[in-house]
Amino acid sequence: MPVSSLASGDGPPSRSDAGALSGYHVLKILGYSRTKIVPNGKSIKSHPFRVGGVAWHVRYYPNGDTAEEADSISIHLVLADAVAEEVKAQVTIGLLDQDRNPVPFHMTTDVFKFYNKGIGWYLKFIKREVLEKSEYLRNDCFTVRFDLTVLKDVHKEETPFVTVPPPDMHRHFGDLLSSKEGVDVRFRVGAETFSAHRLVLAARSPVFKAELYGAMKESATSNIIPIDDMEAQVFSALLTFIYTDELPEVKEQEESAMAQHLLVAADRYFLERLKLICEEKLCKHIDRDSAATILALAKKHSCGVLKEACLEFIQSSVDQDSVMETGRVEYLISSRPSVLKELMSKVVPHWPFRSKSNI
Structure with a gap:
């Protein structure tokens, strides 16, 4: 399997307040050039990891999820468990440099709702040409970090809201x-x-x-x-x-x-x-x-x-x-x-x- 998670990368979930559980997961794409044989619309699935009491896994699309994005790498964060209620989570996906520091203009944060096993958050992550010309692809490998905060509703009644993501023009x-x-x-x-x-x-x-x-x-x-x-x-x-x-x-x-x-x-x-x-x-x-x-x-x-x-x-x-x-x-x-x-x-x-x- 050309996609594998770093053994030291799974951060133990830690309670950040009375209504949220947080943790992170680091995924290293090994043998990137070999993964490019995977056709458009097809993915490679990572091993599962747990954050907030819920199991997750990542689907990595080396040639994009749709025909319109065949020149890009796409990533899905997906529930690996069946759940009785929807899971609401704040998710940050970011490319890491060779020192495992986040690359600001290749980082995205948003809040999403996950309803069932296999249902996930889709992201057009980076164009292959951009990655291949960058310093972040070395020895045919690159690394992505996932930071998750699972939000627990203190009140049963939910007030509708609109979440505005942070500015990403710089990216x-x-x-x-x-x-x-x-x-x-x-x-x-x-x-x-x-x-x-x-x-x-x-x-x-x-x-x-x-x-x-x-x-x-x-x-x-x-x-x-x-x-x-x-x-x-x-x-x-x-x-x-x-x-x-x-x-x-x-x-x-x-x-x-x-x-x-x-x-x-x-x-x-x-x-x-x-x-x-x-x-x-x-x-x-x-x-x-x-x-x-x-x-x-x-x-x-x-x-x-x-x-x-x-x-x-x-x-x-x-x-x-x-x-x-x-x-x-x-x-x-x-x-x-x-x-x-x-x-x-x-x-x-x-x-x-x-x-x-x-x-």
């Missing part, structure tokens, strides 16, 4: 970027080339709008537009934010450097929300080694909160000598003398007293 635009469908502009950043959609870039950034449609468009009519003074990884993260309003995950030790580069890029393309996100992240990464550099960056790009956070850190630091060591002072003198002047005016009055023998 659709993320698919558009990763599939490259309809792209009409390309950028060269270092040795890499990126494809995008002019309208999306123009809608998100007034700078891109001017370059692609305004007075500056003549300079952007070539087949490939060069982007100078930016690393390919940074431009990739910038595009991800433009399309999804979210940033890709980075390793903790790389977060500060990426935030610094993205702050510069956000200021360059007038992406104010991204700039504030980077400013917030950098406020948490100020330390002895980075304080002077981040201070200069904050001053240059008019980040008032970040600038004050750096000055406060240096002023209150018990190790001011190391923060203000020669190399960093020379950097400020050569690059941002106004920053050095402001720094000295705030720090020097609070500097610990030194005897002449130490001067």
